[in-house]
Amino acid sequence: MASAEQSPVTLQHHNLCSRVILLTRKIRSDVASLLESYVERQGLDRTISLDLVDGVPGAAVEQGGELTVAERLGANLQAYRAFQALLGEVLEQQRSHLTPLDTDFHASIQSVLLQVAALAYQLEELLALLGHGRPAWEAAGPEDPGRRSFFEMKLRGLKVLQELAHWTVRSVRDLRQVVKHSQGSGTAHGGQAQKE
Amino acid sequence: MLLLDSPGNTECPGYLVTSLTLSSITLYMANTNNTGCGSTVLSCVFLTGNPAVISPQDPTLVIGSSLTAACSVNSDLHLKAEDLYWTLNGRRLPPESYKVLNGTTLSVALANLNGSRQQSGDNLVCHSRDGSILAGSCLYVGLPPEKPVNITCWSKNMKDLTCKWAPGTEGETYLHTNYTLKYKLRWYGRDNTCQEYRTAGQYSCHIPKDLALFTPYEIWVEASNRLGVAVSEVVMLDILDVVTTDPPADVTVSRVGDLEDQLSVRWSSPPALKDFLFQAKYQIQYRVEDSSEWKVVDDVGNQTSCRLAGLRPGTVYFVQVRCNPFGIYGSKKAGIWSDWSNPTAASTPRSDRVPGVCDPKSGEQNTTLRRELKQFFGWVKKHAYGCSNLSIKLYDQWRVWLQKSHKTRNQVGKDPSPIPYISVPRGRWAGSSGVRCPPPASPRPARRSRVSRSTRLPPSGGCCCSTVRSPLPPWEPLSMALKGHLACCSARPGARFHQPQ
Helix, strand or coil: CCHHHCCHHHHHHHHHHHHHHHHHHHHHHHHHHHHHHHHHHHCCCCCCCCCCCCCCCCCCCCCHHHCCHHHHHHHHHHHHHHHHHHHHHHHHHHHHHHCCCCHHHHHHHHHHHHHHHHHHHHHHHHHHHCCCCCCCCCCCCCCCHHHCCHHHHHHHHHHHHHHHHHHHHHHHHHHHHHHHHHHHHCCCCCCCCCCC | CCCCCCCCCCCCCCCCCCCCCCCCEEEECCCCCCCCCCCCEEEECCCCCCCEEEECCCCEEECCCCEEEEEEECHHHCCCHHHCEEEECCEECCHHHEEEEECCEEEEEECCCCCCCCCCCEEEEEECCCCCEEEEEEEEEECCCCCCEEEEEEEECCCCEEEEEECCCCCCCCCCCEEEEEEEECCCCCCEECCEECCCCCCEEEECCCCCCCCCEEEEEEEEECCEEEECCCEEECHHHHEECCCCEEEEEEECCCCCCCEEEEEECCHHHCCCCCEEEEEEEEEECCCCCCEEECCCCCCCEEEECCCCCCCEEEEEEEEEEECHHHCCCCCCCCCCCCCEEEECCCCCCCCCCCCCCHHHHHHHHHHHHHHHHHHHHHHCCCHHHCCHHHHHHHHHHHHHHHHHHCCCCCCCCCCCCCCEECCCCCCCCCCCCCCCCCCCCCCCCCCCHHHCCCCCCCCEECCCCCCCCCCHHHHHHHHHHHHHHCCCCCCCCCCCC
16 A cells, blocks of 8 residues: 555665665675685684774674664765775785685676675665765775785685675665665655654 | 895795785795705894784795794784794694794794695784784795696697696696796797687697698697796697597487387588598497497498497487598698587387287297298398398398388287487487387288388498397397308408498
8 A cells, every 4th residue: 555655766766775685685695605615715714803904894883873864875885885896806816816726716706796886886876866966986995905915815805705794784774774764754855864 | 144035046945035015024044855944034023003923924835844933023012922822724833833032022833834725825823812813924835836748739620729738747736836838830930828728627728820730839838836937848749730620510310210229320521621631530429328338339430421230129329429530631640539429319219029028938939030030031032142142231121021011910009100310419309108019929921011211221321330239139139140141151251240331
């Protein structure tokens, strides 16, 4: 009954949210498998302490209750843009230094990388549909990987995958909030100023 | 004197510095076999932002060598050397191997190192007492490459060249080893490097174009890893001598009329070589559906059809054909066999007799055989004038005649018309199924029957390849008897049960 009252824009927004959630779940599943093969190939333990590794966006939400829809989606978008760059770095390090012969493994990283790029694109679309501007790419680029030791590269790759896995969990939760919010407000627009 | 080492160091081959980071400058010595080098660590570490630094960082070592590594903690952390411990690939190393070098530096001695457990290097990690990672270093332990051996090359239709090789007698180096295939025209060419690797297996490379004919190439492979370089012997070859081709196209397998133990195989010669002067020879292999064992017929010669004989009735056979183009532009080399064609399947017609419960009693069988032999020799007397005309063709004709006489008489349970031709690519097949009991009484000679066109042998260029098989088909006793008779009549001693070519 509620869906009968939805405007075409709301419906479009709902559909796009569903697609984003679907893709996020797929990434989560793929990253879980990739993590398994990653720790095996690097000779690492999944419980290894990664406190030393910085520069990877963490999924922990400090002010979850106070974020607007735009802030929520913007944070997701920025995170996946960062992961796009970080996964590219990880892939290059594996190809060039750590596992140069393991082309299947490289292909599995590449696959996740492509999905993350697609997810970032879909989040941009969602922001635009909701009437929010697309946040600019953050200027801070990746560090020069040539400065890192091989062991640091391994740890960094593990941290990237672990945090990506955490982000996919957070994103599904965030997107559900966005859907709920838009249904509650009855329109896809106007979420920018509203607090949840 | 300070000596900054590099992979090119020849004084101490096991003495390598693979990185020089902003956080430390390290000079170290790792003992390798029989080099006379010590195993002392000389570290000159300038800590910056990292909590600790391991030296050497990411070293490469020969299997069996020893290593002493040092972990220097940033003094700002207020950690003592005694607070640290080491792990290798996640396993804690025994404290007996540690040595406190100064208040903030702990070393560990590793002896007789094994090859690296993973391609990405073994993880040597320095931890604080609570288990946190302070620093890590990847160890690459392996062997220098060996000379690649057994270089073999082939050219598909003279358009390209693919070579493969073996990595050496020992094989495993535990280190990422790069292989580079190089080639040049023998007398006046310059070195070229192959670009497309792993096209025909792990150790292979493909040169897709720009190859010259009638001039030999020199081909060799260079292997290199972190511990050295090895170059293979040079192989010399002319493209014309290593030509192979595509598998024969259009392979069809069909029944030979109602003959229960034969199938006819036909194929086309490789079209890619039609403009070249060459000869071709072919091989056929076939197997029954429920077996993985192929039987090879290697006396097919240069014909493009062949009749397989001695097959089991009512059985599905998979057939493949391959081609060897040789003598291209007069080349004296043997040529290289193509891949086998995709399997083509067909079934032989079912026998009128089903072995087992439906078989007549053994006494009846003997009687039947005797009667059939009598019929056959009577028929031969009537239709063949002397042994010189006796051939498998005649025998086939007689069998068709006999089968037709059975069918005429036994109308019960008669099959629809036999499938004249079956050809199903890629292992699929079509055919009838089900069994039928033979008639209760032995066959009686009927009037002379005409031989259908489909049972005739190929007009020319065919061959008939008889094979040993088991269990015996219904006609086997008669075939064996006939074989003996043919052997007596044959002009060639030891002649096989073959269609004359």
